[in-house]
Amino acid sequence: MKISELARDKVKNLVPYASARLSMSGGSVWLNANENSLATQYQLSGDYNRYPDCQPPALIQAYASYAGVSPDQVLTSRGADEGIELLIKSFCEPGKDRISICPPTYGMYKISAFSQDVEVNTVPLTKELTLDLPALFAAPDTKLVFICSPNNPTGDLIPRQQIIEVLEFFAGKALVVLDEAYIEFAPEATVVNLLADYPHLVVLRTLSKAFALAGLRCGFTLAQPPVIAALKQMIAPYPVPAPVADIAVQALSKEGQQQMRSRVQTILRERDHFSRFAADLPYVSRVYSTAANYVLLSVPDAAAVVSAIADKGILIRNQSSQIGLGQVVRVSIGSPAEMQQLKAVMAELSF
Numbered sequence: 001m002k003i004s005e006l007a008r009d010k011v012k013n014l015v016p017y018a019s020a021r022l023s024m025s026g027g028s029v030w031l032n033a034n035e036n037s038l039a040t041q042y043q044l045s046g047d048y049n050r051y052p053d054c055q056p057p058a059l060i061q062a063y064a065s066y067a068g069v070s071p072d073q074v075l076t077s078r079g080a081d082e083g084i085e086l087l088i089k090s091f092c093e094p095g096k097d098r099i100s101i102c103p104p105t106y107g108m109y110k111i112s113a114f115s116q117d118v119e120v121n122t123v124p125l126t127k128e129l130t131l132d133l134p135a136l137f138a139a140p141d142t143k144l145v146f147i148c149s150p151n152n153p154t155g156d157l158i159p160r161q162q163i164i165e166v167l168e169f170f171a172g173k174a175l176v177v178l179d180e181a182y183i184e185f186a187p188e189a190t191v192v193n194l195l196a197d198y199p200h201l202v203v204l205r206t207l208s209k210a211f212a213l214a215g216l217r218c219g220f221t222l223a224q225p226p227v228i229a230a231l232k233q234m235i236a237p238y239p240v241p242a243p244v245a246d247i248a249v250q251a252l253s254k255e256g257q258q259q260m261r262s263r264v265q266t267i268l269r270e271r272d273h274f275s276r277f278a279a280d281l282p283y284v285s286r287v288y289s290t291a292a293n294y295v296l297l298s299v300p301d302a303a304a305v306v307s308a309i310a311d312k313g314i315l316i317r318n319q320s321s322q323i324g325l326g327q328v329v330r331v332s333i334g335s336p337a338e339m340q341q342l343k344a345v346m347a348e349l350s351f
């Protein structure tokens, strides 16, 4: 018998998540994964012969202080992606409870649910890219509601009033998870200040985007202590490697936060410039307004645009398989030099 035949049926039939890194290779300018091109160098200092703390106190303290919450409201994990997985593992009974997602949105909620035999309620955003509240409230067996704001890949913020209505409706019934992976690009929109009022609110954060540490794999889940306690029941004993915690603590220092804010300013400047540039291109019919470090563009043929730009060594992402978007490409905002290169290439194209 072949080893591949020993795998579970669902594994054999699985179409794996096509991350940007898996699905595209080559190129010298990477603007396809919403990473941060503006890196900082870090030094490692420790010995690593001992197992780390499950939740390294210095890291938890540093993030709590950065986010303005108390340490018992913070869980750290291997990226926000592991936070998503832990939430489903800890709160959804396979075959019984469901998660609700609002596409077009981040792909990992669905993947994580699938791998844990949890069904998904798909409640598309409205034409105005807001939540369809009646549909969300009517969806069956909801245990977790995932809301991404700023939303990936559209870039827009979900109105705060809608988030509050969702929190009010699901009180005592389900957890409401706000994915704030990009919140540093629109810090005033955070809902962390609602944590005290809503024991069923969960906020996901990451160092992968504004903090420019996607390679580190370090994320955070913020919630009231009973939620954090449930997640800790399911987390691996040593989820965060000691060198990761060391670097994360440096990134969250006062100086690290200042560097992050200055990178954000650079990216926002480049983004607004790129949005105006793209709006003038004859083959771009819509530039989505964005609160994050990426811009979505409607084009006649997304695959052709992605491939023509890739021919010049620049990777951007086709997002046309998402519900309700049509032909669109997503451009992550890179360094000023990278954006200059991209604009030069895009100005020469015609479709």
Ligand SMILES: *Cc1c(COP(=O)(O)O)cnc(C)c1O
Pocket (backbone or CB within 6 Å): 034, 078, 079, 080, 081, 082, 106, 148, 152, 179, 181, 205, 206, 207, 208, 214, 217, 218, 219
């Ligand atoms: C990038 C991203 C994440 C994942 O962050 P990691 O910490 O790198 O796992 C989560 N949610 C959204 C919306 C993202 O775009």
